[in-house]
Amino acid sequence: MSFATAGKYLRPAQVRVGLVLLALMLLFTFLGPLFAPHQPNGIIGTPYAEPGGGLAFGADTVGRDVLSRVLWGGYQLVWMSVLAALLGVVVGAGIGLLAAFRGGILETLLMRLMDVLLAFPGVLLALLFVSMLGPSKPLLVLLVAVGHLPGVARVTRGAVFPVLEREHVSWARAVGLPARTILARELLPNVMSPVLVEFGVRLMWSVGTIASLSYLGYGIQPPTADWGEMISSNRSALGIQSLAVLAPIACVALFTIGGNLVSEGVSRVIARSEGRA
Template sequence: MRVGLVLTGLVLLVVVIGPFLAPHAHSDIIGAPFSPPSATALLGTDYLGEDVLSRVLAGGRSIVWISFVGTLVGVAVGAAIGMTAAYSGGVVDELLMRTMDVLRAFPPLVLILLLVSVARAESALMPLIVAIAWVPQVARVAYGAAKEVVGREFVESAEALGTPRMRIVRREILPNVMTPLMVDFGLRLTWSIGIVSAMSFLGVGLQPPAADWGLMIKENYQGLALQPWGVVVPVLCVAVFTFGTNLMTEGFARTVARVSPLEVTT
């Protein structure tokens, strides 16, 4: 887990301070296409003659914020749907979860590509598209976890006291399903990083002249034999970020597994 924290922290450090350390603007043409490393371009230039180092330092923000915001919204909405269905039961349960099952039939990447084909892949919409892809997956996890809680004595006690249903979901059920939701959030975040990168590589994510690690791989792979750093460095950045978040998630899951679950009551 510590290794994951260090790796993820390094990537986030690059994302935060990288644009201020870039020697050039990410869209400046500073030389011939696919020029080798030099004093003015430490990692050489890309397919247009832009500085690879500057684009790498500026290209992580999009992947980080789109992945994080999309995952956070997807987990929040999916958890709300799953807990509501589990607690309500009956027609509400059937309607919500059958709808989620239909959406779960589509693999997340396929669903994202379908949504992108309908809506433009603007940076403001991409987190929402990622979130929609995760909602049915998270809803099923939250539903399964909440089903084990709704019949507990402390929930029945709250109902007997006349506590509003939404307050019961928020104060009694949510704290008792938070641990699996946090583990699931870490897993979804790891997958989101890969999916957002894949979207840019497939040409349905951010578009030029935006600086983005996935987009850099797509733009420069044809010149890999001439100037590899335009592909190798963004690939390493994505790999380190994905590996770091994955290690953190696994470490958190192992920690949770060693701790006995506690009933949280109010």
């Protein structure tokens, strides 16, 4: 993709606002720990101490500094989400490409398998396996990634079909190019736009899923500082120390809103330019 074609994705205000928001939240997540005034797990004040007196956001349920925990709390969540989305999109797109290209029994087999996965809500699947195998970060990443597979595979497969009809693919088949060359050179580059959009969507979905699992107690485990876990453990204090709940909620919200603005805006640009072609 050249700079000129990348430029057209930046034109909608939606994409630019989203990118700024996303960049700010990423900076916040990864540089946040450097600016935390206290240790995330240090007990600094009385439980549910109100903001003020050295604790800008007050204290949480056991008297830890809410601001420090918020600054620390996105780090794990974000890298796990990125990994889960990456894994889900790479494998899912691979399945979709292969199914569309090969057709026949392989396609039926792969896509029915995806349908079975789709029948289980992702969170439920994760809950099941975490309760069987115990919470671990690699397992969590894997489970969330598996949850992405059906959607990504379907989108990719759908995008491959019109490309398969194109003459350059017919030519490649007629001269007997090896399947891997056709997949990698003729098909994949022509479905990259929807796949990239899918990555954006899946990234945000991962953030939501992992935060929900942590909230339910099946994800990132205490005492690790984590937004989802913070919402969960401080929720009973919503009336007296609301910042302890609202601050992590705001972080998750801003992060996902930024990401969704970008992916939705980009997919609109793609839809429009493909409508014209």
